[in-house]
Amino acid sequence: MKAIGLATVMTIVLLLLATLTFRLFQSEQRVRQLAILYAICALLLACLWLATPDDLGVLPPALVVVPRWLDLLLTLFFFSAAFFGGVLQLYNLADRGFSLRILIDALEHPSGTVDLDRLIGEYGGGRGIRWMYDKRVADMLQGEFIARAADNLVLCRKGNSLADLFTRVRRFLRLELP
Amino acid sequence: MTAWPPAVTAVVAAAAWFIAFVLAHVLGWRAGRGQAGWLLLTYAGSLVGMLVTVASVTLGSHGLLPTILAAALAILINACLFVVYVPAVYTVLTSLSVQTMLVLRRRGGSMPERELYDRFAGRAILQDRLATLVASGYLVPDGTRFRLTPRGRSLARAFAFVKALWKLGPGG
Numbered sequence: 001m002k003a004i005g006l007a008t009v010m011t012i013v014l015l016l017l018a019t020l021t022f023r024l025f026q027s028e029q030r031v032r033q034l035a036i037l038y039a040i041c042a043l044l045l046a047c048l049w050l051a052t053p054d055d056l057g058v059l060p061p062a063l064v065v066v067p068r069w070l071d072l073l074l075t076l077f078f079f080s081a082a083f084f085g086g087v088l089q090l091y092n093l094a095d096r097g098f099s100l101r102i103l104i105d106a107l108e109h110p111s112g113t114v115d116l117d118r119l120i121g122e123y124g125g126g127r128g129i130r131w132m133y134d135k136r137v138a139d140m141l142q143g144e145f146i147a148r149a150a151d152n153l154v155l156c157r158k159g160n161s162l163a164d165l166f167t168r169v170r171r172f173l174r175l176e177l178p
Numbered sequence: 179m180t181a182w183p184p185a186v187t188a189v190v191a192a193a194a195w196f197i198a199f200v201l202a203h204v205l206g207w208r209a210g211r212g213q214a215g216w217l218l219l220t221y222a223g224s225l226v227g228m229l230v231t232v233a234s235v236t237l238g239s240h241g242l243l244p245t246i247l248a249a250a251l252a253i254l255i256n257a258c259l260f261v262v263y264v265p266a267v268y269t270v271l272t273s274l275s276v277q278t279m280l281v282l283r284r285r286g287g288s289m290p291e292r293e294l295y296d297r298f299a300g301r302a303i304l305q306d307r308l309a310t311l312v313a314s315g316y317l318v319p320d321g322t323r324f325r326l327t328p329r330g331r332s333l334a335r336a337f338a339f340v341k342a343l344w345k346l347g348p349g350g
Contacts, residue, residue, distance in 0.1 A: 001247060004254060022344040030346075062243035065185040065251070074185070074251065078258060085261030092265075094340045095349045098274065099307050103316055103334035104341070106326045113323040119304050125348040133299035136275045137291075145279060153294055155279060155287040163283035166276050173270070174208050177284060178277040 001063040002049070002056050003071050007078035010045040014038065014079075014087060034091060038083045042076060049075050098132060181239035184248035191231045191248075192255035199224035200263065213271065214314075221260060228252055274298050 017037050027033055049072050054064050065071035093100055101124055106114040108125065123129045137153070140146045145159030155163060170177055182190070202220040207213065232252045236245040269276060278298060282289055297303070308324055311317040316330030326334060341349055 001250070004250065019343060022346070026345065060243065062241070063247050065247070066183045067186075070185050070189065074189075074255070078254060081258030081262055085258065085265065089261070089265050090340060091344070091346075094337050094344065095346045097337070097349070098272075099311055099316075100333070100337050101349055102304075102307060102311060103326065103330050104338050106317070106324065107331060107334040107338060111323070112331075113320060113325045114308075114317075115323040116301060116304055116308065120301065123304075127348055129304060130295060130299045133274070133295060136278065136298075137294075140275055140278065145275075146282065148291070149288065151290050151292070152288045153278075153282065153291050155282045159279050160283060160287065162276070163279040166270065166280055167283065169270055170280070172208070173204065174210070175270070178280050 001059050001065070002052070002054060003065060003074035003078055005056060006045060006049055006052070007075050007082065010041050010048070010079050011082040011086070013044075014041045014083065017041070018087060018091075030091065030095070031088070034083075034088060038080075038087075041083075042079060045075060045079055046072070096135075101132070182235070184236050184240055184244040185251055187232060187235050188248040188251035189255060191228050191235070192252040192259070195224045195228035195231065196256055196259045198227070199260075213267075217264070217267070225253070225256060228256060274303075 014037055018034060021033050021037060022030065025033070054068060054071070055061070065074065102114055102119065105119065105123060105125065106112060109118075119129060121128050124131055137146070140159065141148065143158070144156050145162060147154050147156050167177065199220050202223070203217055206216045206220065229249055229252070232248045233245055236248045240248075278294060281294070281297065308317065311330070312319060312324065315327055316333060317324040318327050319325075341347075
């Protein structure tokens, strides 16, 4: 139970730190900011685990995880999953969620609706659907997955390897290739 | 024979049942099962199986309180694996960046930028997403428009709050 308690506390600390960081230090590299916060918090968590008694001074012996090393592993595992599957996904969805942005566009419109023609020009709070794809292309260019060559976009080696991997996965899952 | 400590039982049961869930999910996928429904069904099945395993192994040898500990740990381990697995699934299914690279690969690694924009920033992709949002119960058709359902409104409000709290800008 110590693992659950400490990982929960540190996840709340991470969320608070992420909120402060995003509000005080505006940056285009938010994933990098989150990754740094995760590393700092994971280190703090390991120190906190070492500095606290196994029963946290309150737990009955039956709720203390044995062997001890497993409790430390579980603490770090719970915290890491909360980060990669929780905080990071929350950020990705809030900042990059295509479908979610459509819902927010509907919410923000006085009529509470969206329609296809309006979304083409006004998706993303008035920026338009091309803006949505601009962001993805810019990220792929920055990550060197693709490159520009005259009027074409070209797969780079890293992009080709990733495309190869996803092609295999989709074939295995019997999904249509786009 | 010495019984395993409850925490070890929890880890082993959670890992084993999660592997069973992934196998069932993938096999169902290959057999053409509905994606979201099948995902939840197989996951729920694996949770039940895991809890029965943990209870049957721990209850007799350790008593009630250690069984509660083992069950709590097992549920949390399984849930953690699930929240990491699901985004990976949706990357395969819906990521526009991944789809762009797949299309580029199929077209020999190079394509006019205009064609990619026509494909990924056009009416078809929006129509597709709107249909998915309707099928998922977040939007409902209203003439040529789409209106938020109460479920869609709650989700949009929650994420609009996160975006405002984190000052993320328009996003999407």
